Amino acid sequence: MKVKNRLETLESILERLRFSIRQNGLKNSKQREEIISVLYKSGTHLSPEEIAANLRQRDKSTSISSVYRILGFLEKERFITALEPGKTGKRYEIAAKEHHDHIICLHCGDIQEFVDEEIEARQIQVASAYKAKLVSHDMRLFVICDKCRQHIKD
């Protein structure tokens, strides 16, 4: 099983952000860097509203519309990734983590992370069979884990 390490320091991500903004002839803002920072430090998946609440702890005037605009920008530029966890609305996480999928026990709820290179490669082939460019994927395997198989007999 692979561990989902952060692949980059926060400062390195921020430098890439500044470079990307300059490349596009845009302007930086402290809000953009703050959002990257909040997501990096949280290590979890945050909703736009949660992110805004976090920023408001330091700057009361943070507006939710800017948060949405920035999240859209950061996602487009691949600094963050969106997740739809079934509940309403999207959640975001920093993109600079190792990619992983999830294997979830339906009985005890345990979640393991894994990467299978064969599946990863095959997904790209499936996409290209549709003449499509694979951007990302989400895969969850629902199982009964070893422990639960031993403890429950029907």
Next chain:
Amino acid sequence: MKVKNRLETLESILERLRFSIRQNGLKNSKQREEIISVLYKSGTHLSPEEIAANLRQRDKSTSISSVYRILGFLEKERFITALEPGKTGKRYEIAAKEHHDHIICLHCGDIQEFVDEEIEARQIQVASAYKAKLVSHDMRLFVICDKCRQHIKD
């Protein structure tokens, strides 16, 4: 790729629905049967609003709140399944279809269904590498489809 067959006739699904409703001591309604029927016949993934629009063709007074309530009920009872295509909101499809995964265009929202036997087989192997028994899975490939790749340049 594979065509996803309907595994059951509409009438058979409706009979199961009536049975399920009776079992739960509830009452049937033509709206519930209509929604099953619309999803069955469409063969695609419809949003609540699209479903409501469809019902309104025959009964102008169909209310969107009933559609939401019915969709929640039908999902809970496993007659339909929800899909979150990344775009805003859920979409629903009839549950009595062959297993398939989804390939979703992030740009136009188009959803295709596919089955890749190699991935299916490999998923079982991944699960057994964890000594776990695979029960089911959910996989979504997010892509930019052929049409959108041709029409948009970043």
Next chain:
DNA sequence: GTATATGCAAAACTTTTGCACTAGG
């Protein structure tokens, strides 16, 4: 008849947009 389902309207959210102002380069 009685409990459940529906329709309607309003409320509760979530996300987007227009516009004046701020601020980065």
Next chain:
DNA sequence: CCTAGTGCAAAAGTTTTGCATATAC
């Protein structure tokens, strides 16, 4: 300066809820 980014408020879109009425059983 000049233009992109922000904050604010309002709009637009989505989903839920309260309540009176209709309807299945």
